[in-house]
Amino acid sequence: MDEYAKLSINQITTRDQWSLAEAITGYGRHGIHAISVWRDKLLELGIREGARMLSDAGMTVTGYCVGGLLSARDDAVFQERLEDNRRMIEEASTIGAECLVLIAGGIEEGSRDIDGARERAKEGLALLLPDARAAGIIIGLEPLHPMVCSLRSVLTTLEMANDWCEELGAGDELGIAVDVYNVWWDPNLAREIARAGNRICAFHVSDWLADTRDLRFDRGMMGDGVIDIEKIREMVETAGYAGYSEVEIFSERNWWRKDPDDVVETVKDRYRRYV
Amino acid sequence: MDEYAKLSINQITTRDQWSLAEAITGYGRHGIHAISVWRDKLLELGIREGARMLSDAGMTVTGYCVGGLLSARDDAVFQERLEDNRRMIEEASTIGAECLVLIAGGIEEGSRDIDGARERAKEGLALLLPDARAAGIIIGLEPLHPMVCSLRSVLTTLEMANDWCEELGAGDELGIAVDVYNVWWDPNLAREIARAGNRICAFHVSDWLADTRDLRFDRGMMGDGVIDIEKIREMVETAGYAGYSEVEIFSERNWWRKDPDDVVETVKDRYRRYV
Numbered sequence: 001m002d003e004y005a006k007l008s009i010n011q012i013t014t015r016d017q018w019s020l021a022e023a024i025t026g027y028g029r030h031g032i033h034a035i036s037v038w039r040d041k042l043l044e045l046g047i048r049e050g051a052r053m054l055s056d057a058g059m060t061v062t063g064y065c066v067g068g069l070l071s072a073r074d075d076a077v078f079q080e081r082l083e084d085n086r087r088m089i090e091e092a093s094t095i096g097a098e099c100l101v102l103i104a105g106g107i108e109e110g111s112r113d114i115d116g117a118r119e120r121a122k123e124g125l126a127l128l129l130p131d132a133r134a135a136g137i138i139i140g141l142e143p144l145h146p147m148v149c150s151l152r153s154v155l156t157t158l159e160m161a162n163d164w165c166e167e168l169g170a171g172d173e174l175g176i177a178v179d180v181y182n183v184w185w186d187p188n189l190a191r192e193i194a195r196a197g198n199r200i201c202a203f204h205v206s207d208w209l210a211d212t213r214d215l216r217f218d219r220g221m222m223g224d225g226v227i228d229i230e231k232i233r234e235m236v237e238t239a240g241y242a243g244y245s246e247v248e249i250f251s252e253r254n255w256w257r258k259d260p261d262d263v264v265e266t267v268k269d270r271y272r273r274y275v
Numbered sequence: 276m277d278e279y280a281k282l283s284i285n286q287i288t289t290r291d292q293w294s295l296a297e298a299i300t301g302y303g304r305h306g307i308h309a310i311s312v313w314r315d316k317l318l319e320l321g322i323r324e325g326a327r328m329l330s331d332a333g334m335t336v337t338g339y340c341v342g343g344l345l346s347a348r349d350d351a352v353f354q355e356r357l358e359d360n361r362r363m364i365e366e367a368s369t370i371g372a373e374c375l376v377l378i379a380g381g382i383e384e385g386s387r388d389i390d391g392a393r394e395r396a397k398e399g400l401a402l403l404l405p406d407a408r409a410a411g412i413i414i415g416l417e418p419l420h421p422m423v424c425s426l427r428s429v430l431t432t433l434e435m436a437n438d439w440c441e442e443l444g445a446g447d448e449l450g451i452a453v454d455v456y457n458v459w460w461d462p463n464l465a466r467e468i469a470r471a472g473n474r475i476c477a478f479h480v481s482d483w484l485a486d487t488r489d490l491r492f493d494r495g496m497m498g499d500g501v502i503d504i505e506k507i508r509e510m511v512e513t514a515g516y517a518g519y520s521e522v523e524i525f526s527e528r529n530w531w532r533k534d535p536d537d538v539v540e541t542v543k544d545r546y547r548r549y550v
Contacts, residue, residue: 146420147490
């Protein structure tokens with residue numbers, strides 16, 4: 001049995017080194033057959049060419065990143081964001097992604113209305129569900145770490161993600177993406193992972209560095225930080241998740257500066273030991 | 276009526292400019308008659324001299340910072356931390372502080388055991404309650420922002436602080452310190468502030484900057500960020516809190532570099548407009 005059969009790499013992990021074409025061939029060369037794709041990289045290559053390369057390489061696409069950012073008050077901006085998300089649903093479908101990862105959006109400049117931003121993002125999500133259903137795409141709603149609440153996601157906890165799923169009465173088209181980096185600190189983690197159950201459609205891994213220097217781009221490689229990743233993986237599996245562990249590391253100071261082949265080999269080694 | 280009668284300044288706000296003696300006279304010169312004191316600054320001046328100066332200046336001491344850091348696994352280290360906290364309880368009593376602010380402590384180097392760290396910190400807190408009671412000192416248990424979970428506080432939510440208070444069956448000697456910077460992102464904020472009720476023994480204000488650059492030392496002045504401080508103040512007052520609003524700003528890039536008299540005048544102006 002291939003010990004990397006359930007390992008996926010989010011291409012952000014080699015953001016500065018590899019294009020999408022290079023990532024597909026690079027990961028494949030190291031025996032990794034699953035990838036999560038970022039939109040800017042896909043558009044750079046071309047959607048059709050990207051879809052063809054992914055298919056020809058036999059790559060499972062565990063996610064398409066990143067939809068959402070739906071918290072805008074201005075109606076024109078909000079509608080524009082909805083249209084953009086609808087295009088992303090189509091793109092996700094074209095490349096056969098298992099889910100479109102969606103983040104809520106932050107708090108707009110000049111606003112202090114976190115409740116309003118949350119309502120708006122939930123409203124936007126509700127408006128996208130029919131499109132996802134029609135396209136056969138799962139939206140993977142991802143709560144982010146509270147430290148990026150203002151910048152990227154007013155959806156700050158797994159509990160709130162579960163609440164939204166219930167409040168929207170969504171079907172299978174709405175899932176939840178659990179990223180250990182975003183949720184490891186949460187006292188209600190075990191409870192809310194169990195509650196998410198079969199909604200869990202993605203599991204992202206990386207590590208929290210004790211000397212974290214940046215709110216977005218200083219994630220650690222598994223094993224270099226304080227997160228008990230294996231324990232959280234067991235929680236999601238007990239909840240019913242049987243999919244991939246996707247390595248997603250934003251790292252300006254370290255991994256984005258290294259030889260990408262070494263990065264992939266390190267990912268494989270740490271996956272065996274810490275995931 | 277003095278419009279600053281319920282305004283306190285935590286001396287960390289002028290950390291790099293003023294000693295404790297200078298802060299006491301400086302704040303007083305601007306009509307501020309309440310202060311929160313840090314231990315290193317008090318020890319630098321001398322505990323008795325500090326107590327005398329605070330008393331002579333008619334300063335209300337809204338807090339003594341910062342006790343706790345009780346998550347150590349090693350028994351010798353844990354006992355040493357307990358003894359140090361007991362000394363801080365005595366010091367808080369000597370300077371007439373309204374509470375000893377206590378933070379849980381983080382995750383030790385080499386550990387990934389967040390549950391164990393939480394249990395240990397709670398155990399330590401339980402062991403300090405009799406000392407606080409005997410000294411007539413309130414321990415102000417302060418949950419910190421999840422981004423400092425690893426470094427400073429495995430107690431990451433107000434809900435968990437409320438849980439600990441209940442689980443320990445504590446009396447009036449255990450309170451909760453609500454700092455808007457630490458809790459503003461929390462979807463359960465209103466519920467947990469109401470639940471804390473009369474336990475709330477301190478209310479700290481500052482602001483979250485949209486372009487936050489550091490996990491500990493980049494707080495903003497009220498009005499410069501995204502937090503609806505007034506709304507949170509109303510929540511704590513509705514819950515029964517009638518004490519001071521204490522301005523506590525750690526700011527390496529800005530406020531620690533400015534003329535301290537200007538900082539205090541800005542605090543007063545922003546307090547009127549945003550708290």
